[in-house]
Amino acid sequence: MTYDTSLADGFLSRLQPPVEWVDDHIEVIDQTLLPDELRVLSLHTVDDVVDVIQRLAVRGAPTIGHCGALGVVLGMTALADTTADECRARLNAVASRIGSARPTAVNLNWAVTRVREAATRGQTAYEIRELALAEARQVIALDRDACTRIGLAGLEELAGRSRLLTHCNTGRLATAGWGTALGVVYAKQAAGEPVEVYASETRPLLQGARLTAWELLDAGIDVTVIPDGASAVIMDGGRVDAVIVGADRIARNGDTANKIGTFTHAVVARRAGVPFYVAAPMSTFDPMMETGAAMVIEERAADELRRWKDRSTAPAEVPVWNPAFDVTPGDLITGIITDRGVLKPPYDLSIPGALGTAPRREHHG
Amino acid sequence: MTYDTSLADGFLSRLQPPVEWVDDHIEVIDQTLLPDELRVLSLHTVDDVVDVIQRLAVRGAPTIGHCGALGVVLGMTALADTTADECRARLNAVASRIGSARPTAVNLNWAVTRVREAATRGQTAYEIRELALAEARQVIALDRDACTRIGLAGLEELAGRSRLLTHCNTGRLATAGWGTALGVVYAKQAAGEPVEVYASETRPLLQGARLTAWELLDAGIDVTVIPDGASAVIMDGGRVDAVIVGADRIARNGDTANKIGTFTHAVVARRAGVPFYVAAPMSTFDPMMETGAAMVIEERAADELRRWKDRSTAPAEVPVWNPAFDVTPGDLITGIITDRGVLKPPYDLSIPGALGTAPRREHHG
Numbered sequence: 144m145t146y147d148t149s150l151a152d153g154f155l156s157r158l159q160p161p162v163e164w165v166d167d168h169i170e171v172i173d174q175t176l177l178p179d180e181l182r183v184l185s186l187h188t189v190d191d192v193v194d195v196i197q198r199l200a201v202r203g204a205p206t207i208g209h210c211g212a213l214g215v216v217l218g219m220t221a222l223a224d225t226t227a228d229e230c231r232a233r234l235n236a237v238a239s240r241i242g243s244a245r246p247t248a249v250n251l252n253w254a255v256t257r258v259r260e261a262a263t264r265g266q267t268a269y270e271i272r273e274l275a276l277a278e279a280r281q282v283i284a285l286d287r288d289a290c291t292r293i294g295l296a297g298l299e300e301l302a303g304r305s306r307l308l309t310h311c312n313t314g315r316l317a318t319a320g321w322g323t324a325l326g327v328v329y330a331k332q333a334a335g336e337p338v339e340v341y342a343s344e345t346r347p348l349l350q351g352a353r354l355t356a357w358e359l360l361d362a363g364i365d366v367t368v369i370p371d372g373a374s375a376v377i378m379d380g381g382r383v384d385a386v387i388v389g390a391d392r393i394a395r396n397g398d399t400a401n402k403i404g405t406f407t408h409a410v411v412a413r414r415a416g417v418p419f420y421v422a423a424p425m426s427t428f429d430p431m432m433e434t435g436a437a438m439v440i441e442e443r444a445a446d447e448l449r450r451w452k453d454r455s456t457a458p459a460e461v462p463v464w465n466p467a468f469d470v471t472p473g474d475l476i477t478g479i480i481t482d483r484g485v486l487k488p489p490y491d492l493s494i495p496g497a498l499g500t501a502p503r504r505e506h507h508g
Numbered sequence: 509m510t511y512d513t514s515l516a517d518g519f520l521s522r523l524q525p526p527v528e529w530v531d532d533h534i535e536v537i538d539q540t541l542l543p544d545e546l547r548v549l550s551l552h553t554v555d556d557v558v559d560v561i562q563r564l565a566v567r568g569a570p571t572i573g574h575c576g577a578l579g580v581v582l583g584m585t586a587l588a589d590t591t592a593d594e595c596r597a598r599l600n601a602v603a604s605r606i607g608s609a610r611p612t613a614v615n616l617n618w619a620v621t622r623v624r625e626a627a628t629r630g631q632t633a634y635e636i637r638e639l640a641l642a643e644a645r646q647v648i649a650l651d652r653d654a655c656t657r658i659g660l661a662g663l664e665e666l667a668g669r670s671r672l673l674t675h676c677n678t679g680r681l682a683t684a685g686w687g688t689a690l691g692v693v694y695a696k697q698a699a700g701e702p703v704e705v706y707a708s709e710t711r712p713l714l715q716g717a718r719l720t721a722w723e724l725l726d727a728g729i730d731v732t733v734i735p736d737g738a739s740a741v742i743m744d745g746g747r748v749d750a751v752i753v754g755a756d757r758i759a760r761n762g763d764t765a766n767k768i769g770t771f772t773h774a775v776v777a778r779r780a781g782v783p784f785y786v787a788a789p790m791s792t793f794d795p796m797m798e799t800g801a802a803m804v805i806e807e808r809a810a811d812e813l814r815r816w817k818d819r820s821t822a823p824a825e826v827p828v829w830n831p832a833f834d835v836t837p838g839d840l841i842t843g844i845i846t847d848r849g850v851l852k853p854p855y856d857l858s859i860p861g862a863l864g865t866a867p868r869r870e871h872h873g
Contacts, residue, residue: 178823310737341829344813344822346711346735352813352822360823367827368813370711371737372675372769376834379771404737406744407776414775448709448717448733451816457709457717458543458725462732464706469741 203317208254290320297327397473397490398435568682573619655685662692678754762838762855763800
């Protein structure tokens with residue numbers, strides 16, 4: 144992995160994609176360093192890809208998927224003397240390794256599986272790699288397009304609601320486009336409508352305070368950072384017209400895994416009478432999952448809560464519970480804004496309908 | 509202000525009071541440095557006192573009151589050539605200055621007023637100072653006693669509930685005794701009952717992660733730090749038997765000002781069916797305040813959210829909303845555990861009853 148810091152000077156004005164394919168390698172923004180520094184990392188191996196995903200240098204469910212998809216291409220490089228069968232075995236191994244780098248976000252597995260299935264049809268090592276690269280690029284292009292559709296669907300659904308509370312980061316740093324939940328914010332800006340964002344800071348890694356604040360400031364959008372715990376006082380005080388968040392995995396009944404703290408916002412929104420929206424591409428739905436009960440929630444290192452950078456935030460040895468996500472029950476969600484329109488309750492009908500699959504008998508039996 | 513670091517070595521085993529009168533000055537623990545370092549500051553002037561209170565080196569509603577009460581004594585020192593009338597004028601000025609160092613906690617004003625009223629009866633500068641010191645010591649002794657009573661009342665009220673979630677710090681660092689909400693935890697330990705604490709970290713200043721974790725580890729009590737936003741997932745998961753928090757000011761209808769994030773926990777507890785308790789001495793009630801609507805909520809510096817120590821947590825210029833407190837409506841509070849027993853709804857009857865004042869007509873009219 145090599146570092147290119149040449150973009151740091153102009154990073155507030157230039158739009159660097161969070162993940163892109165350049166020549167024969169991947170370039171990603173190291174999101175752990177924002178907002179202090181815009182450092183672009185060059186990834187040349189599958190190890191590089193797994194590393195940036197696991198340490199959250201690359202984060203945001205769609206962006207993780209893009210990095211993983213391009214990572215498969217890296218894994219299929221320099222195999223000129225390899226038979227097609229050997230290549231396919233390697234393709235499966237690489238896809239499996241990258242696909243399991245993080246357990247909760249469904250987009251990673253979805254993207255990697257698409258690339259694997261497209262590439263496996265190749266007849267030579269060269270063809271397999273070319274098909275993988277073409278499919279990864281397609282996944283990225285589809286996401287950019289999906290973000291645009293989500294933004295426009297949200298623009299209509301949230302008409303007249305200008306003061307939005309969001310959690311974590313779901314914008315240009317999390318997607319190939321203008322984002323999912325933040326896509327709705329950018330769509331409002333693009334449409335010339337008023338929009339004002341409360342960004343909850345999102346402990347422990349502060350994706351709201353660091354990343355959402357950074358990209359909205361950069362875009363000239365009115366943003367105010369609040370502590371996660373201010374949820375109740377700000378919503379009860381009538382200062383929020385809607386909550387809008389992203390998603391890492393959505394079950395067929397609307398149960399939604401998203402960054403830890405999302406469920407708390409949803410409970411508070413319900414009491415305050417504030418509508419609570421999830422914005423996500425259709426690839427976030429897990430058609431195999433009836434409810435959120437079976438979702439595997441990644442637990443992360445204790446030091447994410449005990450240290451901030453090199454400074455302590457808690458006693459070094461104190462036990463910590465650090466789940467990366469929580470699961471918001473579908474019954475707290477007003478609507479799910481997707482690239483195929485806004486899905487509404489009852490989700491066990493609307494979601495299978497949008498997925499093009501019939502509701503499963505056991506779910507209704 | 510001078511520094512004495514000689515206690516740092518043994519700080520995990522020795523019980524240093526957060527505020528105490530030593531010879532002719534005040535010694536306080538600088539709580540901003542915990543858990544990294546136990547530094548004891550010597551305060552010799554009213555300026556020193558206001559400074560440590562405003563920058564939260566001394567925090568916790570009762571402890572702020574003790575520091576303020578002793579601060580009045582500092583203000584009445586070295587006045588030998590002053591007439592009693594001049595002394596009384598100075599007494600009023602000092603009490604007024606210290607009493608307004610922070611706007612939300614009622615204990616500060618309550619303690620300072622007690623000292624002022626006791627001291628003003630003195631006939632000489634010497635007598636005025638002696639009366640002030642005696643009253644400040646009395647305020648501290650009463651608080652130690654109140655904590656014991658709160659702990660014992662909570663022990664009874666929370667019998668069988670061993671897994672407690674708390675917010676901020678309400679223990680040995682916040683009071684002259686074993687604490688308010690944490691007093692109940694210590695009482696359970698002292699009674700040989702099982703007790704296990706989830707400490708929400710309490711952004712932005714992390715009093716839960718830093719101070720509650722530190723003092724419970726020191727006492728050998730099972731403690732786990734969680735992000736504030738994990739409130740819903742941990743309570744919904746059935747891992748919490750009760751929430752118990754402190755208070756900075758309680759209105760006559762039970763509305764309770766406490767550290768930002770408390771109201772959010774209370775909303776979540778209600779949905780999860782988890783009882784939600786406030787533990788506080790009777791001096792926390794504001795008999796003049798009918799409801800929480802009129803409570804002044806201190807807003808603190810934006811950099812508390814934008815920096816952790818000398819490391820950035822957000823863009824340097826991003827706007828921030830940083831209220832120090834929120835107000836939990838009385839209707840979300842299962843009981844208020846006080847040194848005069850546990851008050852239950854309807855609070856507009858039980859609280860005036862405990863205060864020995866009749867319900868006000870306008871409140872029921």
